[in-house]
Amino acid sequence: MNKGHEKDEWDSGVPRPSEALPGLDQEQLRVLRQVGRQWHRVAPRSATEHRALPVNPDTGVFPPAADIHPTRFGQLVRVSSLGGGVSEQRADGADEAGRSPVGRFAHRSRRVLLGAPLKSTAVVRESMRKLVALPVLSADALSSVAYGPEAMLAVLVLAGSTGLAYSLPIAATIALLMLVVGVSYRQTIRAYPHGGGSYIVAGDNLGLMPGLMAAGGLLIDYVLTVAVSIASGIAAITSAIPSLAPATVPLGLIMIALLLVGNLRGIRQAGVLFAAPTYAFILAMFALIIGNLADSAGSGFRPTPAPHPTATEGIGVLLIMRAFASGSTAMTGIEAISNAVPAFRPVRWRNARTTLTWMISLLVAMFGGIIAIVHLRGVIPRGSETVLSQLAHLTFHSGPMYVFVQAATAAVLLLAANTAYNDFPRVLFLLARDGHAPHIFLRQGDRLAFSNGIALLSVAASLVFVVFAGNTDSLIPLYAVGVFLAFSLSQTGMVVHWRRVRTRHWRKSLTFNATGALLSTLVLITAAITKFTSGAWVALMAIGLFFLLATRIRHHYQKADAALRLHPDATETRDRAGARAPAPAPTATPHPVQPEGGWPDHETGQGEEEKEETPQAVHHLAVVALASLDLAGLRALAYAASLRQPTLAVHISPSEEEAQRFRGYWTTWGDHVPLHVVLSPYRAIVAPLIHYIEALHRQRPSLTITVILPEIVTQHLRHRLLHSKDAARLRRALRPLPKIVVTSVPFHIS
Structure with missing residues (x-):
């Protein structure tokens, strides 16, 4: 039970993204430093190499929360565009691709009843x-x-x-x-x-x-x-x-x-x-x-x-x-x-x-x-x-x-x-x-x-x-x-x-x-x-079943938290002599920093989208979306670095206080990958992340951006509904944009 009612997520009856970034205790911080030292020993890089990216990660900021007001007849507002330009693309056409006639009819009926996806909007106070x-x-x-x-x-x-x-x-x-x-x-x-x-x-x-x-x-x-x-x-x-x-x-x-x-x-x-x-x-x-x-x-x-x-x-x-x-x-x-x-x-x-x-x-x-x-x-x-x-x-x-x-x-x-x-x-x-x-x-x-x-x-x-x-x-x-x-x-x-x-x-x-x-x-x-025999027994039985189900769900999440928790046994391996040694981490090769004034005309990507038949023609940027620095997040970072391509970590934060805490954890880890924290005043996480990725895409349309997400994979089918489906949501929302790939790095728990 969350004891801090001051942190109640429901301002004005509307939920907001969790501002409670999972805290790291002293043992977890020690393990985080240890993992960072392993990265440094295996893949030492200079400060210039560390900052080498094919795009400028600073795409601008969202307006302050105080400047965002609901519309006259509702609480939905449009998420401001980042990085200049406005993307009005919708996922409707892309969502219909490859569907059967029955599927297209169902999709269109759903859109008639519910409206188009509001990937560019969020809820405000x-x-x-x-x-x-x-x-x-x-x-x-x-x-x-x-x-x-x-x-x-x-x-x-x-x-x-x-x-x-x-x-x-x-x-x-x-x-x-x-x-x-x-x-x-x-x-x-x-x-x-x-x-x-x-x-x-x-x-x-x-x-x-x-x-x-x-x-x-x-x-x-x-x-x-x-x-x-x-x-x-x-x-x-x-x-x-x-x-x-x-x-x-x-x-x-x-x-x-x-x-x-x-x-x-x-x-x-x-x-x-x-x-x-x-x-x-x-x-x-x-x-x-x-x-x-x-x-x-x-x-x-x-x-x-x-x-x-x-x-x-x-x-x-x-x-x-x-x-x-x-x-x-x-x-x-x-x-x-x-x-x-x-x-x-x-x-x-x-x-x-x-x-x-x-x-x-x-x-x-x-x-x-x-x-x-x-x-x-x-x-x-x-x-x-x-x-x-x-x-x-x-x-x-x-x-x-x-x-x-x-x-x-x-x-x-x-x-x-x-x-x-x-x-x-x-x-x-x-x-x-x-x-x-x-x-x-x-x-x-x-x-x-x-x-x-x-x-x-x-x-x-x-x-x-x-x-x-x-x-x-x-x-x-x-x-x-x-x-x-x-x-x-x-x-x-x-x-x-x-x-x-x-x-x-x-x-x-x-x-x-x-x-x-x-x-x-x-x-x-x-x-x-x-009223027991008149029907009150139904309500009492339903409350009892709810209590049983809620405790079982909590038991599963506690096991998942324990599996994701940073601890020494999960971050160290033994060498041939039996002593503890750093786990191997791949290096990431440096890439040129974006020159002042933008990329030359021949790199804007115009006409290149259909000419990527060879590996040499594909230019990469890996964007790792992180909610917290747990084992699943570190595994996603390690996977991104193993691709030997430019890598950028992104964290969407609903408050400056949480943003500072995440940056502090990042510094403790060693700041081995460029990090950009997007401070979002909106009551949404996915929409601001999509806008940030779109802003990066507009900077250099010829670039293939791979969005990497840590994903929890459970052993039992009944537990799958208990974990996030952000990867699927991002795929649907980003499908209209060319040269965007969404992938997930599985983290298996029993």
């Missing part, structure tokens, strides 16, 4: 003001009032009118729980101003197992958020258009497919556009509450007698506990603001706390208002129509305001489902960063979306939606367990945090978090017991 952050980050929590109260009433109605009489005290208890948990998360924001989700907080303060359990609960929560939100949104539509009810499952799958395609396109619309549905829903709910209260005022607020439902169960503690657990699902999404503190404008933590207070106030007001008017108007759940639809019909009949209420409800529920598409890949990213999930979840697709996480969420949510036939009442029992497991562990972690740090007012903060932890744990136990 976008800070939000409070009025924009409120609807964007609160959509999940606020939309839950569309199904939370109804879920509670659906349990109470089983006991007939006697059960419905308990709706007000149970709702008051849930409202109190909302206030307590909301205040608790205000303390979390103060303690974790860089963003502190349940996984981070529980892992930092309680240890590995609680952190993974919280992550498992969150992942289950996000899958069910999509399924429940879609189910509730479809229910709002079918309440207004009953003829669509038989098509509930197909309509839900279509909605999930649309969310999948939209998120795979990588389009990040500005918060203003996302704000509209949430504000429309808030307006619709208050119009609904005020309208029904006004109607009730005419009768002196005397409750309308409800239909007398047939009691199928007796009222008892178990039924009341089930109703309480079902109604508590209205709290899902409360932690979203504490996760995304860096998304706010400065002062970030203060603005986040203010926004959280607004959200809790709105949530309590809407939840309490809906329960109050349900009681006054005598409405009970019906299978053919939602409670909100019944209330809207009573006040607005079937007029424009009824349509507005239903449309706003459906829109905000779909937006809440889309929120999970942002948060689910975020949790997977954090897990992958810490080695508990495959590293493929660290990577962005060619549309700069976290395609693997998005696809996994869509598949899981679709399966859940189909299995439960899109029925909200059937899905709710699964929901509460994951939500309140994350709440409980997060708040318990905060109790440990305050006991450890003992900052100003720590006792008051500890009291708030302890109360939140206690109440959340009570709801968790209640939900697990009362």
Whole structure:
């Protein structure tokens, strides 16, 4: 578990390339010096020979991070060109070469749906003001009032009118729980101003197992958020258009497919556009509450007698506990603001706390208002129509305001489902960063979306939606367990945090978090017991399986790290006499430095691309792309030097601090190969590397540039998905450029 929450990778809810260059301890630094001495003894070179390259590696710099701003309607920006000139080539034509007709059709269809590869773009920070952050980050929590109260009433109605009489005290208890948990998360924001989700907080303060359990609960929560939100949104539509009810499952799958395609396109619309549905829903709910209260005022607020439902169960503690657990699902999404503190404008933590207070106030007001008017108007759940639809019909009949209420409800529920598409890949990213999930979840697709996480969420949510036939009442029992497991562990972690740090007012903060932890744990136990046979066992089993899988993945990565670690036995060999001797390293022959004013016209490469039928006509430059100086990286460097061609090492660094550390490690090794560090302010690694290689290519088009990557090769097929596929991504992106070769140097681990 990464203990440094200050290094949280998720500024403003958008992941950035890891700034945590693997540190080298004293033993590894000693081995690195030893390897460097071996290179020097076997291949001594003068400083002039060392710097001999056929191109100038200094191709310019990217703009400072402060000068990069998102576009008006999104967070994608074009990566600036290096070295002068602009390359607008795309990989579409090259990707189609050699494909079968079916393959070309599939490729073109994918491009129509997802768009062309954005190899020249990256994601940048976008800070939000409070009025924009409120609807964007609160959509999940606020939309839950569309199904939370109804879920509670659906349990109470089983006991007939006697059960419905308990709706007000149970709702008051849930409202109190909302206030307590909301205040608790205000303390979390103060303690974790860089963003502190349940996984981070529980892992930092309680240890590995609680952190993974919280992550498992969150992942289950996000899958069910999509399924429940879609189910509730479809229910709002079918309440207004009953003829669509038989098509509930197909309509839900279509909605999930649309969310999948939209998120795979990588389009990040500005918060203003996302704000509209949430504000429309808030307006619709208050119009609904005020309208029904006004109607009730005419009768002196005397409750309308409800239909007398047939009691199928007796009222008892178990039924009341089930109703309480079902109604508590209205709290899902409360932690979203504490996760995304860096998304706010400065002062970030203060603005986040203010926004959280607004959200809790709105949530309590809407939840309490809906329960109050349900009681006054005598409405009970019906299978053919939602409670909100019944209330809207009573006040607005079937007029424009009824349509507005239903449309706003459906829109905000779909937006809440889309929120999970942002948060689910975020949790997977954090897990992958810490080695508990495959590293493929660290990577962005060619549309700069976290395609693997998005696809996994869509598949899981679709399966859940189909299995439960899109029925909200059937899905709710699964929901509460994951939500309140994350709440409980997060708040318990905060109790440990305050006991450890003992900052100003720590006792008051500890009291708030302890109360939140206690109440959340009570709801968790209640939900697990009362809803176990109704489906909670599925969520509990899924969390257990996740924990088992995460620990196995971590075990593999620990073995891989041990194999890659610099240690004496891996860098020394015995000579014939049995003594330790340096491993042989090939020499690299010097090449002329690029003259001032550029290369002569006859070396520009014009017309030469088709005249390389003999080895003498090929002029080489080997570019070794390195993320770290481990055994795999050193092996790639040794392979490049063995080609006896000019060699250049390149490291893409997201921060100046990391760049300085890498240069320090490079100097410790001995600086035997020219190194160029590209300081990239963009939230991407591959795109800046591609631009750098393109800049080198433009300097001397006649040069054949071989990009060399260290590659981890595993013994077992099941482990292959756990390691990087950068070589394949680079091949696809660089394919349009002539005279670029991408190769990999395998490093085998068991």
